[in-house]
Amino acid sequence: MVPAQGTLAGEADVIAICTDPLDDEVVRYLVDSYPHLLSPVERSALRAVRAAARSSEGGGAARLLELWTNAAPEARELTAGGVAPCMRRLAERLWREHAEDIAFNTCPHCGGLAKSPSTKLCHHCWYDWH
Numbered sequence: 412m413v414p415a416q417g418t419l420a421g422e423a424d425v426i427a428i429c430t431d432p433l434d435d436e437v438v439r440y441l442v443d444s445y446p447h448l449l450s451p452v453e454r455s456a457l458r459a460v461r462a463a464a465r466s467s468e469g470g471g472a473a474r475l476l477e478l479w480t481n482a483a484p485e486a487r488e489l490t491a492g493g494v495a496p497c498m499r500r501l502a503e504r505l506w507r508e509h510a511e512d513i514a515f516n517t518c519p520h521c522g523g524l525a526k527s528p529s530t531k532l533c534h535h536c537w538y539d540w541h
């Protein structure tokens with residue numbers, strides 16, 4: 412029988428979810444679900460590196476990122492390598508320092524990690540637990 416409610420992952424599930432290194436899906440979940448746990452510089456770095464990735468080579472956002480990171484060594488370290496490495500740094504810091512504040516929402520049907528703590532639609536098996 413399929414439970415009616417979404418499941419907050421228990422300790423054993425969290426151990427399975429939070430592999431070392433963190434899976435890309437977990438990185439996305441942590442960064443996109445817990446932006447309030449990021450520092451102002453981390454939030455700015457993420458916004459800047461994402462905007463630069465969307466802009467064309469040498470475009471305005473890419474140029475702004477370059478100028479900003481030239482002036483701020485901390486931002487340069489956070490944004491080095493582009494969006495994926497930046498997100499991984501932020502997720503690893505969140506998991507290291509805020510594990511007790513993080514809830515993993517898993518699908519009651521397949522156990523897959525949901526897209527966010529509040530979603531009720533599984534993007535793995537499309538089970539809907541609204």
Ligand SMILES: [Zn+2]
Nearest residue numbers: 518521533536
């Ligand atoms: Zn599922």
